[in-house]
Amino acid sequence: MKQVEIKNCIFGNGDPKICVPLFGGSREEILETAGVMRKEIDRLEAIYKDKKVDVIEFRADFFDDVADRIKLGELMDSLREIFSDRLLLFTYRSEDEGGELRHDRAESMIEDIWEWVITGKMADIIDIELKSGNYRVARAAVKAHEAGMFVIMSNHNFEKTPHDEEILEMFREMEILGADILKIASTPTSRFDVERMLELTKDISSGKIGSDYINHPIVIISMGASGARTRIECRKTGCAMTFSSIGNGSAPGQIGLEEMMTKL
Structure with missing residues (x-):
């Protein structure tokens, strides 16, 4: 499986990267939270000393002024300063995939927002949801690569855990559409679902299955408390990145950063 290197941070080398989400409504709240996160990290x-937070994920769907290009750019510049030694991941999570409910319907502008982030080189990595539509996804991925940015392509299912074949097919689509890192997060309905995702991650990362069409690092997460093992057993499974929290998490089952550092 191909490794992906972003500013000397290598994904897919067997050393799972830790990503911590940052969110808030106002600029002031976000920057205050960022300062607290920086100190805690x-x-x-x-x-x-052998553990590091590699990625800060800015969850733009919580930001009140995400639909204002100037204010978004100014905020991203400030976050760059605070986390200058970390990778910055820009994520606008849609309502359908668990994002913050927005009354201004900013997600109808998602292509514009992606364009601002990409042309302004506001982040190192951008999250693009697979179900945004093949044409839009592929076009955004091409533009991101032209700008020197990397793409996490993602799918989140809050109702169930898809069958293995369905997940493999989504990964195949992500590869075709230009993903650098492939991410699936789903909701287990039984312990079997969690075990299945652990085994599937091992099988893909080891090349046992999907080696003819899955070439990039993968992230497979079972959400909720019952899926915590998928977040902390990444060294065993080959999962390229795990998500941890400082304060409130951005998804069900996220583990606090200190606990993550003791278990990962």
């Missing part, structure tokens, strides 16, 4: 990294 520095504190924990001083204790757990």
Whole structure:
């Protein structure tokens, strides 16, 4: 499986990367939270010297002014300063896939928002949801690569865990559409679903299945408390990245950063 290197951070090399989400409504709230996160990350990294937070995910769907290009750019510049030594991931999660409900219907402008982020090089990585439509997804991925940005292509299912074949087909589509990192997050309805996702991650990352069409690092997560193992057993399974939290999490079952550092 191909490794992906972004500013000396290598995904898919057997060392799972830790991503911490950042969210808030106003600029002031977001920057205040970012300052608290920065201090906590520095504190924990001083204790757990072999662990590092590699990626900060800005969840733009929570931001009140996400539909304002200038305000969005100014905020991203500020986050760049605070997290200058980390990768910055820009995510606008749609309502259908668990994003924050927006009254201004900003997600109807998602192509414009992606364009602003890409042309302004506001982040190192951009999250693009697979179900946004093949043409829109492929076009955004091409533009991101032309700008020197990388693409996480994602799918989130809050109702069930898809069958293995369906997940493999989504990964195939992501590869075709230009993903650099492939991500699936789903909701388990039984312990069997969690076990199945652990095994599927192992099988794909080891090349046992899908090796003829899955070439990039994968992220497979079972959400909720019952799926916590998929977040902390990444070294065993080959999952390229895990998501942890400082304070409130952005998805069901996210584990606090300190606990993650002790278990990962």
